[in-house]
Every structure is written in C-alpha cells, then in structure tokens.
Amino acid sequence: MNNGVEARELYESLMECEGERSTRNALDRWLEGARGGYRSTLARAGEHATRWWEDESEPVGRFLDRELYALNRVSDILLYGYQPPRADGGGVQPWLGLPVAGYRAFFAGLGMTPFDGTGPFDPFLHEIVEVEQSDDPDAPMEITEVFWPGLMLGQLLYVRAGVRIRAGRRHAEAGVADRFLLYWTFRRRARPVHDRSHGWGYNSGWGTEFRLDYRTPHGDRLNVTGDRPIDGDPALPAERPLNLSPEERALTPAERRDLLRHRTLLRTPEAIGALAETDRWAEDLIPYDWRLPEA
Secondary structure (H helix, E strand, O other), X not given: OOOOOOHHHHHHHHOOOOOHHHHHHHHHHHHHHOOOHHHHHHHHHHOHHHOHHHHOOOHHHHHHHHHHHHHHHHHHHHHHHHOOOOOOOOOOOOOOOOOHHHHXXXXXXXXXXXXXXXXXXOOOOEEEEEEEEOOOOOOOOEEEEEEEOEEEEOOEEEEOEEEEEEEOXXXXXXXXXXXXXXXXXXXXXXXXXXXXXOOOOHHHHOOOOOOOOEEEOOEEEXXXXXXXXXOOOOOOOOOOOOOOOHHHHHOOHHHHHHHHXXXXXXXXXXXXXXXXXXXXXXXXXXXXXXXXXXX
C-alpha cells in the first residue's frame, strides 16, 4: 500500500537537514519511494462521498489517518520559512530554505493541487497570519498579501493559504485573529498553536487525527469526524462536561462558529472577564469534536 515509506520518517529526516540542498534531497528521495501505491491510496481521502474515515479499523483507513497527519507536520516545518518572524526576532530554524516552488512541487508530486490564495477572503481556504486594522470598524476582510499557497487533495482541504488581511475590528481584531491560539495546528512561527498531539509523548502524538474539511458540490463539510453538536446536546444537562465544557459555554454561538471555521477566534470574546479568571482557558477549550448542525 505504501511502498514501505512513511511521512513520519520524512519529517524526522527533515529535522536533520541544513539548507535547501539537503532539504531537496530528502524530499526527492522520499517522494521517489512514495510513487505508485502511496499516492494512489492517498487519493482515496480526497472524495467526501467515500466516507473512508468510517473504516479506520481497516488497513486503508488506518493508513490515511496516520499519513494525512504526518504529511501535515511535514508541511508545517516547510512552511516555517515563509512566515513573518516573531516580534522578538526569534523562532528561526536554519535548516529550512526550500523555495515556495519546491513546496508546491513536492505536494503536487503526491497528487495534491496547490492554489495561490489570491481572491476574496474565504475561511475555508485562508489562514489569517497578520491583521492590518482598518480605521473603519465595519470594513470587510480583504487579502493584502499571500505568504504561502494552499493545498487541496481532491475535495479535501489539506493546507490553507496563509494571508495578511486588512479588516475592520468588527470582522477581525488585530492581536486576536492573528495571535490567539490556532487550533488543529502543530507548528507556526509567530503564534501559539495547539493540536491533540500536544501534551502527549512523542510516539503517541503521531496518532493524532487530521482534521477533515471537504468542499463538495453540495456545500462545505467541516470537521466531518466531529461527533459533538457545536451548541451542545439539548437532550443533556447544559452543565454536563461531555456536553460543553465551561469554557465552551462561555463563548457565544457565533464565537464558537468563528472558531470552528477559522480555527481560532477573530475577536476578544464577550465573556473575556469570566474566561480570564482561568489562566489556561484557551488550552482548555475542546473544539476538536465540534460539528455544525445539518443544513
């Protein structure tokens, strides 16, 4: 099925690379081994109608669950060099150096389709990296720069394009939309991130589930493996933790939907006073199983 190659091995080899040449060599060697069976099996994840994630106990489901997440970690370290530096100048990883064209070519070699990220802002396709605050609080989000391209695997969103936007405060607040914790994310250069691997041991972290968002002819399907209603289950007591946690209930329905769509908050929550009484309230949010009501 996978021709004996695994994306985890590629990630670990890239962590030892120094500069563009060694990075390209590692990518090329791994990609050559991934031709054929690996690529064709990966393609099966690109169609929403297959609902392959419901068969994770089967070999193909286990393979896709593991490799989609591991390849996303590979993407994260390659993207690192395209991101604006932290304000303190830190966060530089000297082994990176692959041009954007090389990034696009590698993932295209796995059957993915890069997209440049230009056009109107779309939370399905775009990750907010920086916010330039407009003087007009009602000014809509407008892309002013693209830092890295996005990737689609068939109908499956694989990587959102990273962008700088200009927007009014009522749409996106500088310091929140570009600096608040970014969920479903392993690594970024200038903002805190969180995925379910964080806090687990190194080996255990590789079993983390990759978020599945599909753009289908019938509409977008977000976080399709989610099994908890985003507003809680009306059949359960509101205070029951398995329904919604206290931190989740403190967010408004609109704030929860923003968080699911953008993978982060866009503005300071209305209940920030109560939330801030707990130092780790952002880390204690549990959005990973949220699902939207059926249309």
